Amino acid sequence: MQQAVSRDVVVGLKQGLHARPADMLAREARKWQSRIELVSKSQRVDGKSILEVLTLAAEEGTRLVVEVAGPDATEALAAIVRLFDSNFHENEETAVDTAGRITTP
Amino acid sequence: MKFSDFVATGAIRSHVDSSTKEGVIREMATALVEAGRIPASDLESIVKAILKREDLGTTGIGRGVAVPHTKHPSVDKLVGTVAVSQEGIDFDSLDGDPVHLFFLLVSPPDQPGQHLRALENISRQLRDDAFCRELKAAKAPADIQHLLEAADNHGMVS
Numbered sequence: 001m002q003q004a005v006s007r008d009v010v011v012g013l014k015q016g017l018h019a020r021p022a023d024m025l026a027r028e029a030r031k032w033q034s035r036i037e038l039v040s041k042s043q044r045v046d047g048k049s050i051l052e053v054l055t056l057a058a059e060e061g062t063r064l065v066v067e068v069a070g071p072d073a074t075e076a077l078a079a080i081v082r083l084f085d086s087n088f089h090e091n092e093e094t095a096v097d098t099a100g101r102i103t104t105p
Numbered sequence: 106m107k108f109s110d111f112v113a114t115g116a117i118r119s120h121v122d123s124s125t126k127e128g129v130i131r132e133m134a135t136a137l138v139e140a141g142r143i144p145a146s147d148l149e150s151i152v153k154a155i156l157k158r159e160d161l162g163t164t165g166i167g168r169g170v171a172v173p174h175t176k177h178p179s180v181d182k183l184v185g186t187v188a189v190s191q192e193g194i195d196f197d198s199l200d201g202d203p204v205h206l207f208f209l210l211v212s213p214p215d216q217p218g219q220h221l222r223a224l225e226n227i228s229r230q231l232r233d234d235a236f237c238r239e240l241k242a243a244k245a246p247a248d249i250q251h252l253l254e255a256a257d258n259h260g261m262v263s
Binding site: 014015016017018019020023026027050051052054055056057058059060 | 161162164166167168172174199217218221222224225227228232
């Protein structure tokens with residue numbers, strides 16, 4: 001059964017939607033059969049492609065619409081929204097980043 | 106953002122000598138030192154930080170491209186360079202393919218926007234298969250420089 005669903009999300013990451021979260025997003029999106037697109041003010045990109053997601057250059061506070069269509073759309077949308085809600089598990093990773101920077105002489 | 110806004114011309118390499126992830130990162134960072142874009146005294150610290158970032162997840166984003174990067178307080182403006190490996194280097198890429206094109210970025214810690222816009226520019230241009238192919242076929246740093254300039258001039262990138 002085909003479904004089409006969408007939700008608004010806001011990028012909560014201080015560093016914006018950079019390479020690591022873009023990778024997580026594309027990986028999650030590829031687990032699903034449905035077409036998954038992210039829509040910003042100026043463009044629409046394929047959520048399964050890290051290159052496409054990076055072209056959004058979505059900074060902290062950017063509003064995006066996640067549009068999903070296909071047989072597993074509802075579950076897929078929930079999974080993608082969960083990533084945004086959890087801030088892509090960024091906290092502990094940022095700490096490592098910062099530590100790396102500060103502890104190096 | 107355009108390539109010319111962050112790519113250090115003197116640091117472009119068309120033939121990397123290394124065949125390992127750490128080797129190519131070190132080679133590119135050294136090229137930035139030689140081009141006078143990062144201080145020699147910070148080389149080790151920058152290489153270490155980039156490798157640490159790779160440990161969190163590869164920056165080999167597929168299509169034979171990697172974007173190794175870090176934030177570092179030694180720069181007050183985003184600086185980067187480009188290198189090509191004809192043989193390809195195992196970079197634990199997302200798609201498993203060897204990496205031929207490297208874009209290394211060092212950005213100031215407090216300006217995530219610059220880094221995002223550089224990633225945007227790189228990923229936007231790399232969607233063009235011809236651009237990727239021509240970069241991989243580059244014989245000299247000047248060829249790469251010309252391809253980047255051409256991409257900048259075509260661009261509708263702000």
